[in-house]
Amino acid sequence: MIFRYKRVQGVLRPVIPIKIHYHNRCVIYEVLVDSGADVCMFDAEIGDALGIPFFDGREGEVVGVTGAMKPYYIHPITITVGSRSFEIEAGFLSNVSRFGYGVVGQRGFFEQFVVSFDFLKEEILVMERMVV
Numbered sequence: 037m038i039f040r041y042k043r044v045q046g047v048l049r050p051v052i053p054i055k056i057h058y059h060n061r062c063v064i065y066e067v068l069v070d071s072g073a074d075v076c077m078f079d080a081e082i083g084d085a086l087g088i089p090f091f092d093g094r095e096g097e098v099v100g101v102t103g104a105m106k107p108y109y110i111h112p113i114t115i116t117v118g119s120r121s122f123e124i125e126a127g128f129l130s131n132v133s134r135f136g137y138g139v140v141g142q143r144g145f146f147e148q149f150v151v152s153f154d155f156l157k158e159e160i161l162v163m164e165r166m167v168v
Contacts, residue, residue: 037118041158042066050153050160051137055116056126058086066137069151069160073141076115076126077108082138083128086113090128098129106130115144120164122148 042051050069055062056078063085065078077098083090093109108129114121124144132138140146152161 037162039160039162041155041160048155048158052117052160052162054140055121056082056086057114057116057121058083058088058111061086067140068137069145069153069162070139070141071146071151073139074143076124076138076140076144077132078126078128078138079132080128080130083109083111088113088128093128096127098127115140117145117149117162120148 039050039052041048043049044051051066052069053064053066056065063082065082067076067078080090088111090109093111096108096110097105098108099105106129108127110125110127112123113126114123115126126144148165150163150165152163154161
């Protein structure tokens with residue numbers, strides 16, 4: 037699958053659309069493909085829209101660029117990228133992004149796909165990992 041970079045406040049970013057499913061609800065959400073992120077992290081408002089009981093999840097803590105620790109709550113969900121759906125555990129965090137998108141990281145996303153960034157062509161290539 038090839039996705040185009042998105043221009044956000046004048047900056048090109050590798051942002052792609054995904055679907056997030058929880059029980060019988062689904063939302064389309066844009067996410068930053070971030071090879072430096074350990075886990076997939078989505079805004080608590082997305083969890084609310086899906087009916088996820090936010091505080092009932094397993095608690096974790098994340099340190100932001102300011103050095104401040106914030107709690108997040110982990111829940112099992114299903115995400116769809118292109119035509120491929122799979123189950124992951126994702127964190128939900130209040131005010132995850134001021135730009136309006138979440139983050140997909142190593143666990144949950146990069147373990148499912150091989151990803152190539154071509155900044156000059158403004159393309160993100162997301163290939164299904166071949167199981168041997």
